[in-house]
Amino acid sequence: MKTDDLIGFLGSSFEREPVRTSWMTRRLGLAVAVGAACALFLALAVLGVRPGLMQGRPLLFLAFKLAFAAAVGGLAIRYLVRVASPGGESRVHLGIAALPFVAVAALAGASLTTVPREHWHGQISGHSWLECLVSIPLIAIVPFALVTWAVRRFGAPTDLIRAGALVGLAAGAVSALGYSLHCMDDTVPFVAVWYGGTIALCTLAGAVLGPRLLRW
């Protein structure tokens, strides 16, 4: 086929509709939102809401966990939208995306200094670190698949490692959002290690899978 013919063909299949990047932004945002809804549903259906969630300390910690997950998720979407465009990786700052992790780690460090050393173990591993470690990555699978599909369908990332990492970060964040409704542990170090750690794990998995899954 001659390239001129192709251009003629593409030109004639051109639709007279204005297209804007905001269209892609909305689609990606929607994919993350649907992913979050799936994560919530999975967490509620499989794990169930924690008893006594609406009382003082559990409620306070729920707000803390939600704030952490929302901050991570918000930054993930912000940069995901950029990395989904060709060349957009130059406007992605993974250091800034890591700020919520740094902040929570700092808070955890501060809170550990207020308790005696022999309680550190209990503060960090809590009642259910294993459940958290398993649940967040498992719940993240559905949002991860959804957002991956959306990036492939609507975007055109040219840095697949970063794009994958950000998909993983977003999926991990919405998964943590859902899991927080069930989570029984109310200490800052627990959130820092197990929420932060599992979301980081999802990010790493995304970075590894990105080059395979996000090709277009």
Add this chain to the structure above:
Amino acid sequence: MADDAIDFVLPLGGHEPARLARVSQAEEELRGLLVASLGGSAVDYRRFLERLGSHLRAYYKGKLVRSGRTDTEAEDLVQETLMVIHTRRHTYDVTQPVTPWVHAIARYKLIDHLRQTRATAANVPVEDAGVLLAHGDHVAAESSLDVARLLAHLPAKMRSAIQSTKVDGLSTAEAAARSGMSETAVKVSVHRGLKALAKLVGGTAR
């Protein structure tokens, strides 16, 4: 005026004023055409694709010929890139310069192509965005898609035999294993298929 135009093009450091001026001129022109296209102008869109096609051709020829590849391969990449630019044109942010966007796509498709054809990207230098728009090449080689179109006219057996041995470069034995035919059947199919192709080509030439 020229200085402003040069500053507009992002990722270049400059000892080549002539090239820079050419790049910034191309950037402004392409950007104008693309923005008009995205606003709904089909005429500008066609012109955009034509201009871009010539830049892409020069870019891919330059990259591929250095690693001993053919013009046809470069033309395939030009077409592939034009197609993805068409289907993903909504990823262009009109507030940004067009050069980095186009270059990112062209480079991505180049690396993807090299990976698929089992060459290492290290063999082909991948440079800054300005290189893409520094040159144009209006001499289009025909792409290998022509062969695909001709092959589509052949019966399935002949088509797969020719595809395997002549296009994908497999040996007769490998082609036989892939298609489940005997080696003799593959040879016969190739022979008949080539004859039929020659007829087709003769037919279109007349």
